Amino acid sequence: MINKATINEFDLDRYLGKWYEIARFPHSFEKDLVGVTATYTLLENERIQVLNQGYKKSFNGELKKAYGKAKTTNDPGRLKVAFFLFFYADYNILELDPDYQWALIGSSTPKYLWILSRSPHIDKKLYSAIIQKAKDRGYDTARLTLVPQKNN
Numbered sequence: 001m002i003n004k005a006t007i008n009e010f011d012l013d014r015y016l017g018k019w020y021e022i023a024r025f026p027h028s029f030e031k032d033l034v035g036v037t038a039t040y041t042l043l044e045n046e047r048i049q050v051l052n053q054g055y056k057k058s059f060n061g062e063l064k065k066a067y068g069k070a071k072t073t074n075d076p077g078r079l080k081v082a083f084f085l086f087f088y089a090d091y092n093i094l095e096l097d098p099d100y101q102w103a104l105i106g107s108s109t110p111k112y113l114w115i116l117s118r119s120p121h122i123d124k125k126l127y128s129a130i131i132q133k134a135k136d137r138g139y140d141t142a143r144l145t146l147v148p149q150k151n152n
Contacts, residue, residue: 002110003137006077006092012048014100015093016040019116021054022102022127023144027112029083032057033064034148038116040070047071050081059150095133104130106139113139120149 021036030036033054041049048070055061068083070091077096080088095104102122105114115130122130131141 001138002106004092004094004106004108006075006094007096008076010076010093010096011100012042012072015103016042016048017118019103019118020120020149021147022115022117022122022149023146024115025111025113025143026145029066030054034061035059035150036147048079050083052083054147059148094137095130102126102130104133106137110139113141113144115144120151 018037018039021030021038024030024036030052033056036052036054039051039053041051043049050068050070051065052068053063053065055063066083068081070079070081071088073080077093079091079093081091082088090108092106092108093103094106097103101118103114103116105116106112113134115127115134131144134141134144
């Protein structure tokens with residue numbers, strides 16, 4: 001059984017900006033992408049633009065971009081995100097660093113899991129601690145795939 005409970009407090013302004021994808025469960029819409037980032041930008045009328053981008057197969061590969069939108073919900077740790085028309089999916093912030101430097105993200109199903117960071121790399125001790133948090137929630141962390149990031 002997966003524990004999908006989200007964080008209790010959330011400050012959207014602190015969450016906005018660029019996040020680097022450190023690890024993810026494999027899925028078709030990010031297949032073969034490296035250097036993946038997600039950038040959240042607040043637009044007028046409290047709308048949130050989401051830009052996911054990454055390079056196909058290598059850092060010299062084609063840059064793939066996907067623009068989406070997000071909206072807050074009454075649950076502070078849950079956003080709704082859509083990349084196709086108005087079909088919104090759950091974006092559950094399961095764990096979040098108090099300084100908003102890393103996040104563990106899930107969805108309404110156990111098929112999706114991401115580890116995000118404000119920097120392209122995190123140290124092994126922190127990565128292990130985040131992995132343990134995911135395991136404690138019931139996720140099969142053996143499915144996580146590290147996402148190559150540039151050294152910038």
